[in-house]
Every structure is written in C-alpha cells, then in structure tokens.
Amino acid sequence: MNAIALVKHVPDTAQLSSALDGLKLMAEGPRIINPWDEYAVEECLKLREAHGGQVTVLSLGPAQATEALKQGLAMGADQAVLVSDPAFEGGDTLGTARALAAAITKLGTWDIVIAGRSALDGDTAQTAIQVAALLGVPQLTYVAHIREINFEAQTISVERMLEGGREVLTSRLPCVVSVVKEINEPRYPSFMGIRKAAKASIPAWTAADLNLDPATVGAAASGVSWAEVSLPPAREGACQIITGDTPEAMAAALVDKLMAEKII
Amino acid sequence: MDFVLNDEHKMVQKMVRDFAQKEAAPLIKEYDRKREFPMQLLPRMAELGLLGVCIPVKYGGAGMDYISLGIVSEGLEWADSSARETIAVHTGLNSLTIFQWGTEAQKQRYLAPQARGEKIACFGLTESGAGSDVGAMTSHARRQGDGYVLNGEKMWITLADVADNFLVFAKTEPGEGNRGISAFIVERGFPGVTTGTIHGKMGVHASNTGWISLNDVFVPAENLLGQEGEGFKIAMSALDSGRYTVAAGAVGLMRACLEEAVGYAQERETFGKPIGQHQLVQQLIARMVQRIELAELYVYKVGWLKNQGSRNTRETSLAKWYTTEAAWATASDAVQVLGAYGYSDEYNVERHLRNVKGSVIYEGTSQIHELMQGAYALGYRRDKPLRCELPAYDPEVWQAEE
Numbered sequence: 001m002n003a004i005a006l007v008k009h010v011p012d013t014a015q016l017s018s019a020l021d022g023l024k025l026m027a028e029g030p031r032i033i034n035p036w037d038e039y040a041v042e043e044c045l046k047l048r049e050a051h052g053g054q055v056t057v058l059s060l061g062p063a064q065a066t067e068a069l070k071q072g073l074a075m076g077a078d079q080a081v082l083v084s085d086p087a088f089e090g091g092d093t094l095g096t097a098r099a100l101a102a103a104i105t106k107l108g109t110w111d112i113v114i115a116g117r118s119a120l121d122g123d124t125a126q127t128a129i130q131v132a133a134l135l136g137v138p139q140l141t142y143v144a145h146i147r148e149i150n151f152e153a154q155t156i157s158v159e160r161m162l163e164g165g166r167e168v169l170t171s172r173l174p175c176v177v178s179v180v181k182e183i184n185e186p187r188y189p190s191f192m193g194i195r196k197a198a199k200a201s202i203p204a205w206t207a208a209d210l211n212l213d214p215a216t217v218g219a220a221a222s223g224v225s226w227a228e229v230s231l232p233p234a235r236e237g238a239c240q241i242i243t244g245d246t247p248e249a250m251a252a253a254l255v256d257k258l259m260a261e262k263i264i
Numbered sequence: 265m266d267f268v269l270n271d272e273h274k275m276v277q278k279m280v281r282d283f284a285q286k287e288a289a290p291l292i293k294e295y296d297r298k299r300e301f302p303m304q305l306l307p308r309m310a311e312l313g314l315l316g317v318c319i320p321v322k323y324g325g326a327g328m329d330y331i332s333l334g335i336v337s338e339g340l341e342w343a344d345s346s347a348r349e350t351i352a353v354h355t356g357l358n359s360l361t362i363f364q365w366g367t368e369a370q371k372q373r374y375l376a377p378q379a380r381g382e383k384i385a386c387f388g389l390t391e392s393g394a395g396s397d398v399g400a401m402t403s404h405a406r407r408q409g410d411g412y413v414l415n416g417e418k419m420w421i422t423l424a425d426v427a428d429n430f431l432v433f434a435k436t437e438p439g440e441g442n443r444g445i446s447a448f449i450v451e452r453g454f455p456g457v458t459t460g461t462i463h464g465k466m467g468v469h470a471s472n473t474g475w476i477s478l479n480d481v482f483v484p485a486e487n488l489l490g491q492e493g494e495g496f497k498i499a500m501s502a503l504d505s506g507r508y509t510v511a512a513g514a515v516g517l518m519r520a521c522l523e524e525a526v527g528y529a530q531e532r533e534t535f536g537k538p539i540g541q542h543q544l545v546q547q548l549i550a551r552m553v554q555r556i557e558l559a560e561l562y563v564y565k566v567g568w569l570k571n572q573g574s575r576n577t578r579e580t581s582l583a584k585w586y587t588t589e590a591a592w593a594t595a596s597d598a599v600q601v602l603g604a605y606g607y608s609d610e611y612n613v614e615r616h617l618r619n620v621k622g623s624v625i626y627e628g629t630s631q632i633h634e635l636m637q638g639a640y641a642l643g644y645r646r647d648k649p650l651r652c653e654l655p656a657y658d659p660e661v662w663q664a665e666e
C-alpha cells in the first residue's frame with residue numbers, strides 16, 4: 001500500500017491578536033501544518049498500520065514548508081517530499097494542483113492520496129479535487145469515515161459528511177480523498193519520530209525535476225489572480241440595554257424587539 | 265554560540281505544548297477545584313514518553329537530551345505546576361538520580377520501568393523537623409542481615425500517595441550530620457511502608473503532597489543507592505536535576521501569565537481605552553517580558569551545561585532561585601493586570617500565583633540559594649568532583665537499543 005498525504009504549511013491563526021492582524025500573520029507570522037492535514041496524515045498512518053506499506057507526505061511551498069513535512073515525519077510518515085520553485089509562486093489552485101499531481105506521478109505507483117478538507121488560509125477546498133481531475137482518478141471529498149478499503153480488489157467505501165447526514169460512496173482505487181476532522185484523532189509525534197524527522201533530509205523538487213513548463217504553473221499560468229486581499233471591516237454593533245420593572249416585562253420587551261427585527 | 269532551539273527541540277516543544285493545551289489544561293481546572301490528583305494524566309504522559317524523556321532508550325527512556333527535559337517542564341507548567349511537579353520528582357529527583365548513581369541491576373529493576381512510566385517514583389528527603397537543614401533528619405537505617413531496617417517519617421513528599429517507588433534518605437550513622445546519611449530505594453509493597461496525603465495546601469491542589477511512614481521496613485542491601493554515607497551527596501546531586509525542572513517550569517508558568525495578561529489588557533477598557541494603553545499596565549507587562557526572556561536564556565544555558573556534562577550545581581541553584589522569584593512576581597503582576605477577575609478562578613493567574621509560592625520554597629528555599637550564591641562568590645563554597653557525575657548527553661549512547 002502506498003498512501004500520500006498532502007500537507008500545506010499555513011499561518012497559525014491561533015496567533016491572531018490586535019497586534020497581529022490577518023494580513024501581518026499571512027506575511028510574516030508563525031506557521032503550522034494545516035490542521036485538517038494532520039487528520040490526512042493520521043488516516044494514512046492508520047492505513048499503513050492495518051495494511052502495511054508506505055506513507056509519503058508531500059507539500060508545495062517555500063523551504064520553510066519543510067516544517068509541516070517534518071511534523072508529518074515525526075507523526076510517523078516514512079518519507080517526505082517538498083515541491084518548491086520560485087516558478088510556483090503566486091499560482092492559483094489549479095497551478096498548485098498541477099505541480100502536486102506531477103509530484104505524485106513522479107513518486108511512482110500509489111493507491112490513495114489523502115488531503116485535508118480545506119486549507120486554513122486559502123480555504124477554497126479546490127486543490128484535492130483538481131489533483132484528482134489532473135490524475136484522472138475519482139475524488140471523494142469531506143470523508144468522515146473509511147468503511148472499507150481493499151487494496152487487492154482496489155476498492156474503497158467511505159462516508160461523506162453532508163449537512164445533516166452522511167452519504168456512503170464506493171469507488172475504485174487509486175483515488176483522492178479529502179477528510180474532515182470527524183475521521184480520526186491525530187496522534188502526537190513520538191520522540192522517536194521527532195528524532196527521525198529532525199535528521200531527515202527532505203528532497204525539494206523543482207519545476208524542472210517535475211518536467212513542468214514554468215508557463216503552466218505559478219503566477220504566469222493563473223486564471224485567477226488575487227486583485228486585493230483585505231481585512232474584514234471592523235464590526236460596528238450598537239448595544240442596547242432593555243430595562244423594565246419586572247423580568248417578565250423585560251422579556252416581553254426583548255421578544256417584541258426581536259420580532260420587529262424579524263430575528264424570530 | 266547558538267541561541268535557537270534545533271528542529272528536534274522545536275518539535276518536542278510543539279508536542280508538549282499541544283498535550284498541555286489539549287489534555288492537561290482542561291482537566292487541571294476541575295481537579296484543582298476538587299483538590300485531587302488527575303490520575304488519568306499519568307498513562308498519557310507515559311505513552312508519550314514524557315516520564316522518561318531524557319533517559320537512554322536502553323533504560324526505557326525516550327533518548328532525548330537534558331534541554332528536552334527543560335522543554336517538557338516548561339510546556340507542562342504552562343498548564344499547571346502540578347503536571348511539572350510530576351516530572352520534577354519522578355524524572356528529575358528520582359530516575360535521573362538512579363541513572364547517575366545506580367548499579368546496572370538497579371537501573372534495570374527500577375529505572376527502566378520508571379522511564380517507561382509503568383512505575384511512578386518520588387523523592388523523600390524532607391521531614392517535619394528537617395527541611396533546609398537536611399542533616400537534622402531523624403529517619404534511620406540499621407544494618408540487619410543482608411539489608412537494612414528503616415524507621416522514620418518523611419513529610420511534604422510530592423506523589424507520596426501515588427508513587428510505587430520511593431527514594432528515601434535515612435541515617436546509617438545517627439551520630440553524624442550530613443555524612444551519616446544514606447540513600448535507599450524503597451517499594452510501596454515493602455512491609456511497614458504507609459503513606460498519606462496532606463490537606464490544606466495553599467496551591468498545587470492538583471498535585472499530591474503527602475507523608476511516607478517507615479515502620480521497621482526491611483530494605484535489601486542491593487537497594488542501597490551509592491555507598492553508605494553518600495546519601496547527602498546523592499540528595500544534592502538529585503536536586504541539581506530537580507531544580508532544573510523547577511526553573512524551566514517557572515518559565516512556562518510565566519508564559520501562561522503573560523499570555524493571559526496581554527489578552528486581557530487588549531480587551532478590557534477603562535477610561536475609554538484598553539487598559540494596555542495605560543502606561544502603568546504596560547510597565548507590568550514589560551517587566552513580565554523582561555523576566556521571562558532572561559529566565560529562559562539562563563535555564564537553557566543550564567540545560568546546555570548538563571548536555572556537556574559540566575558540573576552545574578551553582579548555575580542550577582541560580583536558575584532555580586531567579587526563575588521562581590521571577591515567576592512569583594510575574595504571577596502577582598498578572599493577577600494585578602486582571603484586577604478582580606484575576607483574583608477569581610475564572611481565570612488561571614490566581615492558580616499560578618498560589619502554585620508558584622511552592623516553587624519558591626521547595627528544592628531549596630530562596631534563602632538557601634541566596635546563601636549558596638554568596639558563598640560561591642566569596643570562595644567559601646566550591647564543588648568537588650563526585651564519585652558519580654550525571655553523564656554528558658551523547659545521542660549515540662542515549663539512542664542505542666542495547
């Protein structure tokens with residue numbers, strides 16, 4: 001079994017404060033492995049525990065993104081690959097997916113690619129789907145449970161998380177899966193894993209290594225461009241205190257107001 | 265000179281901080297209120313390898329270095345002093361001391377299961393009449409056949425009611441002071457051992473502090489740690505390890521106080537602006553930062569000295585003295601920043617303030633450290649080489665399976 005987890009290195013939104021707003025955080029703030037991607041790594045590790053084989057963690061980003069890969073290695077992944085090239089900068093999700101798909105192909109035979117539901121920063125939830133399309137394999141998104149997976153018969157059955165319910169899907173392997181947090185509880189890295197990760201030398205594949213024409217990736221090839229990124233407007237709520245002689249009268253006044261505002 | 269943590273240390277830091285945040289902190293508040301020890305944390309800490317973090321793999325440990333021990337202490341005390349106290353006594357005062365002084369058989373029998381967290385250990389030095397003045401202890405050990413018979417009572421012992429193994433100190437030469445003391449490994453199952461919990465403490469309510477009573481306890485000769493009469497030196501070397509965890513822990517406690525104070529100061533408004541914009545509040549915050557950063561530098565210097573295998577009694581004492589006093593001031597200032605809310609257990613700072621007073625008392629009171637530093641500076645005190653030094657960290661040896 002060969003499983004590949006896609007991990008993105010994202011700004012740590014827990015560090016947001018009045019001194020460090022979203023724009024500053026994106027530019028220079030501390031970064032972490034995308035939280036959903038820890039669930040992707042965990043699911044790969046669970047598959048390896050049940051079926052044997054190998055887990056690879058793969059990330060596209062600057063050299064700093066090796067930190068996310070090291071987190072995957074420390075959790076127990078067998079190998080890590082960074083995809084990194086100035087040519088990838090400023091790319092839209094399709095450009096990112098092209099580079100990731102090329103790297104997955106270069107890794108050789110594989111059975112399953114697992115991604116997170118979405119990235120904490122970009123939050124498009126498109127990358128995994130585009131990777132699947134480029135590789136020509138089925139995509140199973142928002143997966144909350146793998147019911148059955150058979151690497152001999154190359155079949156998989158999953159539960160997808162829907163609003164107010166679950167959908168059971170079966171598919172053939174190989175495929176690309178994106179997972180939600182309900183799927184498992186990511187393990188902490190072990191000390192042995194930490195030592196292995198700290199020593200690991202992680203290859204960085206460039207566009208040339210992947211035989212990608214720089215004109216098909218990065219800003220050059222982006223159909224979508226970020227015209228502007230700005231902070232949400234500051235909230236301006238006016239606070240009104242309801243007064244009254246008795247609690248009942250105050251509650252009645254509150255209900256009247258809520259109904260007038262069509263809130264209830 | 266290198267002031268940054270390496271990749272390995274950064275990953276340990278993230279792991280411990282995640283654990284402290286996700287598992288320890290949510291439990292502690294409730295257990296501090298109930299004044300109970302959260303037993304369920306021990307198997308989790310064992311599973312993650314925290315209880316034997318800096319013990320070689322061949323003795324059941326995680327094979328990390330002494331800096332990692334500091335990082336674990338800091339990470340845990342960010343949540344609560346009680347979690348770090350477990351590391352201080354189990355890993356620092358007991359396990360590292362067996363690692364330093366023990367025979368191969370003692371390491372196999374006691375150190376390995378402790379490092380794996382299968383057995384929990386503590387350290388019994390203090391008595392009701394002997395705290396700072398260790399030589400005043402009255403517990404005694406009489407030779408009998410191929411062992412010793414121990415009698416006495418230890419007080420203020422962290423994990424007394426939780427531990428399986430105790431490192432206890434008793435006089436084999438009652439007439440002598442410090443030179444008459446020997447160290448013994450005692451198991452809870454030895455007939456004549458009873459323990460109890462002390463109630464009514466000011467802080468560390470989520471830790472267990474108690475007494476150990478030894479009533480004609482027969483201890484086989486192979487459980488003598490070191491040689492007869494070496495007990496005082498062994499106890500002091502144990503404190504070199506324990507005090508380091510206390511010092512590193514104090515940094516974590518200060519960090520928790522700073523985070524809560526900064527968050528609050530940015531939100532709370534008085535006189536039409538966030539209190540963080542009042543200069544006197546900024547001063548409280550600035551002084552917290554000053555103490556934290558200096559403490560951190562010095563603590564990791566001590567960890568580095570330990571990795572090198574350099575004797576660090578003086579530096580460890582200075583670190584413990586400075587960081588715990590700094591943490592007491594920081595916790596107090598943090599309560600001040602939060603005003604009445606800081607005085608309530610809705611927030612964490614009042615708990616940190618209650619807890620940290622213990623750190624200023626145990627493992628050498630501030631006065632004892634102050635005396636030591638004066639004596640070192642004046643040349644009245646000098647450390648002589650020990651028969652067994654704590655070995656320098658060597659990754660190859662620490663990580664070897666055999």
Ligand SMILES: Cc1cc2nc3c(=O)[nH]c(=O)nc-3n(C[C@H](O)[C@H](O)[C@H](O)COP(=O)(O)OP(=O)(O)OC[C@H]3O[C@@H](n4cnc5c(N)ncnc54)[C@H](O)[C@@H]3O)c2cc1C
Binds near residue numbers: 036089093100121
């Ligand atoms: C400096 C910069 C400039 C950018 N400029 C543009 C631009 O001009 N136009 C534009 O449209 N977008 C731009 N982007 C956004 C970029 O396209 C997205 O960050 C990226 O394609 C992933 O999309 P997402 O963040 O929405 O991830 P999602 O699609 O929400 O992520 C889903 C999952 O896919 C996987 N995944 C996503 N990204 C990666 C990755 N890099 N490596 C490994 N796995 C991954 C993870 O498993 C993740 O959980 C820019 C980003 C940066 C950092």
Ligand SMILES: Cc1cc2nc3c(=O)[nH]c(=O)nc-3n(C[C@H](O)[C@H](O)[C@H](O)COP(=O)(O)OP(=O)(O)OC[C@H]3O[C@@H](n4cnc5c(N)ncnc54)[C@H](O)[C@@H]3O)c2cc1C
Binds near residue numbers: 353386388422627628
């Ligand atoms: C929460 C907690 C946990 C503990 N855990 C353990 C444990 O696990 N194992 C263990 O063995 N012990 C433990 N102790 C005991 C602790 O180490 C002692 O309390 C400490 O050493 C001080 O001893 P004492 O309380 O007897 O105070 P004393 O020694 O009686 O001191 C009283 C006061 O006199 C001062 N003083 C004493 N001598 C001098 C001097 N020469 N010059 C100037 N001032 C002096 C002290 O600084 C102090 O202010 C714990 C204590 C607490 C509070």
